[in-house]
Amino acid sequence: MHSDAVRVTELVKKFGRFTAVDTISFSVKKGEIFGFLGPNGAGKSTTIRMLCGIIAPSSGSGHVAGFNISTEAEQIRNVIGYMSQKFSLYQDLSPLENIRFYLGIYNVPSEYWRDRIEWSLKMTRLHDVKDRLTRELPPGWRQRLALGCALLHQPELLFLDEPTSGVDLIQRRHFWNFIKHLTVQGVTVFVTTHYMDEAQHCDRVVMINEGRIVAEGHPAEIIRKVFPDRREADLNDAFIKLMARRR
DSSP states (O other), X not given: OOSEEEEEEEEXXXXXXXXXXXXXXXXXXXXXXEEEEOOTTSSHHHHHXXXXXXXXXXXXXXXXXXXXXXXXXXXXXXXXXXXXXXXXXXXXXXXXXXHHHHHHHTTOOGGGHHHHHHHHHHXXXXXXXXXXXXXXXXXXXXXXXXXXXXXXXXXXXXXXXXTTTTOOHHHHHHHHHHHHHHHHTTOEEEEEOSOXXXXXXXXXXXXXXXXXXXXXXXXXXXXXXXXXXXXXXXXXXXXXXXXXXXX
C-alpha cells in the first residue's frame, strides 16, 4: 500500500463550457494537514466535492483512501468526514438530536452510541446546551457541532471546507488545536481556508487559481520561492502575488 491518503491525476471538472477544475494533479500523505488554498471561484469546493464522491469528474482520475472517486463513491463516503462551507446540520434540532441523527446516517452500531454521544459533547464543549435549538447557538458553537458530527464514525480522512468562516479568533485557535490533536491520532485533514495565518498550520499546501495549481509545498517553501530576497514576506504576500499572476 502507498502512503497517500489522496492522489489526484489530471483531474478536470466542466460545467457546460465552463472549466471549474483544469487538469490538476497532487497527493496528500496519510496523517498530514493539507491545505487547499485559493480565492472564491478558484475550484476548491468543486475539487472537494469530487474527492468526497458528491459529483463526478469530467476526466482524469482520483483515489481517496485507496478508493476510486469515479467508481467507488459509496466506499469513500464510509471512510471520510466532510464539513461543508455552509453550516449543514438541522437548525430546528438540538445538538443532541443532530448527533443522534448523524450516528444513524453513518450507520454507527447502536451499542456505541452512548460513548460516541458523550465523546462528541465533550469534544465540542456543548454538553450544557445539548438540548437547546441549534439555530440559537453562536456561529462558532455551531461549527464545533458540525465538526463533532463529521467525526462520529471515526473517519480516517477529514475534509473541511472553509471550516472557520465567520468564527472569531479564539474559536479558530481552539479549532486548530483540535485539528492538530486529530492528526497525532492518525487522521488525515484536507482543509480549505481564506486565512493565511491558519494555512501556516498545514504541513503542505496547494494554491489554486482559475481551476489550475499555481504553487505547492510547505508554506515557508512557497514564500521563499515567491520572495527569495524578502525575509519579511509572509504567506499572505505570496498568496496575493501568485493569484495576481493569472489575471
